[in-house]
Amino acid sequence: MYDYFMPNVNFFGRGSVSVTGERCKILGGKKVLIVTDTFLRGLRGGPVEKVVNSLKKEDIEAIFYDGVEPNPKDTNVADGLKIFRAENCDMIVTVGGGSAHDCGKGIGIAATHEGDLYEDYAGIEKLEYPLPPLVCVNTTAGTGSEVTRHCVITHTKKKIKFVIVSWRNTPLVSINDPELMTGKPAGLTAATGMDALTHAVESYISLGANPITDAAAIQAIKLISGNLRQAVAYGMNMEARENMAYASLLAGMAFNNAGLGYVHAMAHQLGGVYDMPHGVANAILLPHVARFNLIANPQRFADIAEFMGENIDGLSVREAADKAIQAIEKISQDVNIPMNLKDLGVRESDFELMAKMALQDGNAISNPIQGNEKDIVSIFKSAF
């Protein structure tokens, strides 16, 4: 038996940001908290301005929390909550990438649940009450957080990223407008695109994979392999942006239901300890974790090589599976992702603690090989 989670309504395509206001009205919003960052808020003609204009048409008041940081912090959630409460907001609209959406989910949880987000709600299906209505306007391709039930927050004191997985986190409406993604710099496009590829690959080999998530993951891998390089090379390439937006959404649909694996479990530690960008951490770890996981299901890795456009004619399953790892390394290199952890200031002395924490991360349970601390340390070492 499998379960399947998605937002109630999902809008896609150029110009779709214009439906934000009418959707908020349908949900009964009169005063919404827009959760975003200062850069997007300040961008003339940018996503936040478009959202505000759409809200104005429906006479909906917009209040701002624009302090979202990358790897959103518990302090961001607390600051946003203060404004949500002081202004008596009745719903939340997030504008940005995964950081904005996760922060918005965190504010929604904190607004409706007593206690501490980490102590009381980290883990799977621990939320007890409905969150305020949440609309996610997505601007990166991407984390997929606009369609998922995952909320990842950084605990600033403990220096860990914790995950709150619950169907109650699922946004009511997602909006993916590729026109909002054209201005993104190459480095961010590369990192978020590699995050989406990691979602698709981890879903496809996950213990929770099923025919529905496979369909989404396969198409995502094909679209990313065919479009990420072009979107990084020329950010105004609308076709590449649109295909990456589809890919990110599909990969989000896949992992929301299939689960992830050790890449994410380990990348969360690099995010928590070093504040490393999530997509970069994933991209560096992905080939190393794939090498570790390969023997669990060589055929699935051979499939991935084919989806990524590799010629596997005449190869044994094992040879084709190896080609998947090479293809992942190739795309990572082409979009200029750093190749090892050492160059990013990671310390070997942190490996043991990070390995311990990675095994406790909610994403570890669906990895196709259940390893131990020693295994995780040696994967960190191979990526060093």
Ligand SMILES: [Fe+2]
């Ligand atoms: Fe991710």
